Amino acid sequence: MMREGPSSALGQLQQRFGADLIVTDPAQLAVVSVDHRQLYRGQALALALPRTVEDVSALLALCNALRIAVVPQGGNTSYCGGATPDASGQQLVISLRRLNRIRSVEPENDSLVAEAGCILADVQRAAEEAGRFFPLSLGSEGSCQIGGNLSTNAGGLNVLRYGMTRDLVLGLEVVLADGRVLSTLSRLRKDNTGYDLKHVFIGAEGTLGVITAASLKLFPPPAFAATALVAVQSVDAAIELLMQVKHDSAGQVSSFELIPRSALELVQQYVEAAEIPLALESDWYVLIEITSSQAAYRITEILEQGLSRAMEQAWITDAVIAQSERERQNLWYLREHIPEAQRRRGESLKHDVSISIDRLAAFLRQAADWVAQNVPEAHLICYGHAGDGNLHFNLSQAPGSATGALLAQQDRVKRAIHDLVQSFDGSFSAEHGIGQLKVTELERYSSPLELELMRQIKRGFDPNHILNPGKVLNV
Numbered sequence: 001m002m003r004e005g006p007s008s009a010l011g012q013l014q015q016r017f018g019a020d021l022i023v024t025d026p027a028q029l030a031v032v033s034v035d036h037r038q039l040y041r042g043q044a045l046a047l048a049l050p051r052t053v054e055d056v057s058a059l060l061a062l063c064n065a066l067r068i069a070v071v072p073q074g075g076n077t078s079y080c081g082g083a084t085p086d087a088s089g090q091q092l093v094i095s096l097r098r099l100n101r102i103r104s105v106e107p108e109n110d111s112l113v114a115e116a117g118c119i120l121a122d123v124q125r126a127a128e129e130a131g132r133f134f135p136l137s138l139g140s141e142g143s144c145q146i147g148g149n150l151s152t153n154a155g156g157l158n159v160l161r162y163g164m165t166r167d168l169v170l171g172l173e174v175v176l177a178d179g180r181v182l183s184t185l186s187r188l189r190k191d192n193t194g195y196d197l198k199h200v201f202i203g204a205e206g207t208l209g210v211i212t213a214a215s216l217k218l219f220p221p222p223a224f225a226a227t228a229l230v231a232v233q234s235v236d237a238a239i240e241l242l243m244q245v246k247h248d249s250a251g252q253v254s255s256f257e258l259i260p261r262s263a264l265e266l267v268q269q270y271v272e273a274a275e276i277p278l279a280l281e282s283d284w285y286v287l288i289e290i291t292s293s294q295a296a297y298r299i300t301e302i303l304e305q306g307l308s309r310a311m312e313q314a315w316i317t318d319a320v321i322a323q324s325e326r327e328r329q330n331l332w333y334l335r336e337h338i339p340e341a342q343r344r345r346g347e348s349l350k351h352d353v354s355i356s357i358d359r360l361a362a363f364l365r366q367a368a369d370w371v372a373q374n375v376p377e378a379h380l381i382c383y384g385h386a387g388d389g390n391l392h393f394n395l396s397q398a399p400g401s402a403t404g405a406l407l408a409q410q411d412r413v414k415r416a417i418h419d420l421v422q423s424f425d426g427s428f429s430a431e432h433g434i435g436q437l438k439v440t441e442l443e444r445y446s447s448p449l450e451l452e453l454m455r456q457i458k459r460g461f462d463p464n465h466i467l468n469p470g471k472v473l474n475v
């Protein structure tokens with residue numbers, strides 16, 4: 001282990017916590033210093049691997065006293081560089097991967113308490129073993145950590161039915177900038193005692209405190225699923241279909257994913273074992289899933305009837321309903337591999353936007369027209385969680401366009417798309433957060449009063465500005 005002089009920041013960390021907790025191995029630092037999309041390459045001072053909440057508390061107390069900047073990192077799957085240190089070599093990355101216990105499961109209260117370093121799939125599994133369901137579900141669930149999901153208020157595939165991560169939380173344990181531990185691991189669903197402090201930390205991306213554990217809501221398991229891939233006439237028709245199926249199923253639609261033909265073609269081209277069960281003759285498709293915990297509730301029939309009525313209305317032109325769990329998994333495989341297919345295609349520009357559902361189709365038309373007229377280097381791959389209004393308005397490098405040509409357009413494209421989103425009263429950051437990628441966007445699109453209040457909160461919780469500097473807000 002590299003040793004520093006005892007008076008340097010690193011030296012003091014090493015002296016106090018030892019080589020087990022403070023890692024300086026260059027190979028490990030290299031891994032935590034680059035983000036998932038490889039947009040940012042930083043240089044961590046060291047990697048802290050606390051084993052307990054007391055370790056996190058002591059680490060933050062010392063960092064606060066020495067003014068060492070701290071970058072909390074979960075599974076390092078951020079799309080916005082939210083967990084990547086800067087290049088100064090002065091920021092300490094804290095990974096909570098060793099705090100990975102499910103502390104308790106309370107099936108009768110439909111809740112469990114998980115530590116921040118638990119992999120999301122392990123939280124889902126713990127719920128399942130107790131005969132319950134934890135609905136947060138995202139493509140990276142095999143590697144992202146619940147602490148990161150909470151810190152970014154992650155969205156994912158089931159928001160339409162169960163809400164964002166924020167909606168799934170009963171209580172939190174958080175270490176504050178000065179090392180004090182705020183423990184509100186409540187199991188209560190009703191609790192109006194003053195300000196609800198947990199919500200300040202959820203979505204704050206580690207800039208206000210380090211979440212170490214959470215008390216989470218569980219639900220009855222959706223033992224029965226009806227899942228279909230449907231070719232729709234247009235995005236307007238897809239929205240009509242959504243309204244109808246939501247109504248017919250009495251709100252049991254858990255996912256409604258809009259997928260363009262361009263995305264399925266990419267998956268077909270770049271992803272192994274991709275089986276697309278419909279002819280690619282339509283511009284737009286949707287993946288619908290209705291779930292229920294009761295067999296008696298005939299969701300497959302509801303879906304079939306809904307689709308045949310939609311066919312009569314000419315909203316849809318073709319559909320396939322999964323006849324087995326394997327077929328269902330195959331439909332989800334296609335959807336979940338779109339980001340990977342896009343990555344393999346080459347450079348991309350991503351816009352994680354949300355628009356109210358009644359205006360979604362109009363937004364998409366205008367935004368797509370703008371791209372067609374103004375960005376010849378781009379191939380539009382716009383897909384997403386249309387059921388909750390979230391679109392990944394992504395551009396991939398068009399076949400034959402030179403490397404770097406699309407990326408060179410980044411600022412111009414971002415401005416046009418985000419300004420359009422603003423004119424539709426939408427959000428430029430629906431589910432991926434701000435990180436370092438969208439700090440200037442937050443500044444541009446928030447009102448002066450919102451920014452003032454956010455800065456006051458930041459100063460109040462982190463007066464020495466040690467928590468994830470450069471993320472979310474320019475202070």
Ligand code: 2HG
Pocket residue numbers: 139336339350351384392394
């Ligand atoms: C998804 O919905 C993720 O698959 C990633 O949020 C979106 O790659 C993207 O832009």
Ligand code: ZN
Pocket residue numbers: 156384385392431
């Ligand atoms: Zn998404």
